């Protein structure tokens with residue numbers, strides 16, 4: 419069992435190393451005996467970490483911890499934000515800190531075009547899903563990110579980030595925003611499928627459904643990693659285990675599509691609520707330790723299960739088990755906080771400036787991000 423977990427995790431690391439061709443990353447991974455602190459717990463060797471309860475129980479999400487990514491994707495420093503805004507906003511949503519300035523709630527809604535790549539085995543049986551189920555996952559993202567009243571996401575905060583299946587492909591042709599491929603290697607999350615299938619990751623959120631290397635889902639990096647230089651490459655993506663995808667995903671407890679919500683949260687720059695352990699619980703230190711967010715309570719490690727009523731205290735306050743960025747069962751996940759919403763909007767503005775468009779919440783002329791063409795505000799009109 420341990421070997422199996424180790425192989426799954428090693429595969430994730432391998433995907434990243436191969437994808438980015440980083441000699442530094444490869445050297446760090448292959449070195450046998452570093453001391454590493456992950457989620458606030460020290461491990462004397464990589465082997466010890468990979469065989470730890472944290473990894474064994476961490477099937478919830480395969481996104482690497484901040485500590486590992488800091489090693490694999492160090493910030494080179496002096497890197498301007500991709501939209502050229504530069505130092506004035508340089509620390510607002512970096513890999514080391516957050517400044518959740520209210521200016522990020524600027525009267526505009528981000529509208530993000532999505533392409534979903536459905537990967538199945540060679541027989542086109544395992545991993546198959548209907549267009550309706552794919553659309554259902556998009557609907558769940560919107561319920562959770564917009565906190566739509568009457569939906570499962572209504573208890574959260576409205577981040578004004580909206581998702582729609584792409585209506586135009588990279589070549590300008592009409593599309594459903596869904597692709598399907600039958601390839602067992604790709605279904606098993608191998609073969610660097612993204613090099614063949616990705617739609618310009620600067621302009622589209624690429625989501626893949628497959629076996630997700632044994633996790634419920636993962637992203638290979640967060641947008642600010644390595645000074646933002648990884649954004650827009652073919653590997654820039656969200657991966658979701660097919661059996662947790664959409665509203666029809668059996669079985670409980672990962673059956674409400676919140677794996678997608680959690681992973682897209684990473685894609686937009688959010689760490690786990692338990693990242694770095696308890697960290698500093700008070701301002702301003704909480705903006706540069708732990709999950710770099712102050713309005714999420716500190717948490718020493720991931721919360722598992724469905725004890726939604728609370729009562730779990732690991733750092734002196736109620737653990738944020740209702741947050742989409744914890745490991746709770748889907749039914750317990752109910753919110754992004756206000757500051758998490760601002761960090762995600764900052765990440766869009768500064769790290770993913772060509773992804774999607776901004777439409778005014780109160781009507782008026784649309785403002786489109788550089789390089790995106792859609793002009794399609796039908797999604798906004800439907801709300």
Ligand SMILES: [Zn+2]
Nearest residue numbers: 479481680690
């Ligand atoms: Zn995660």
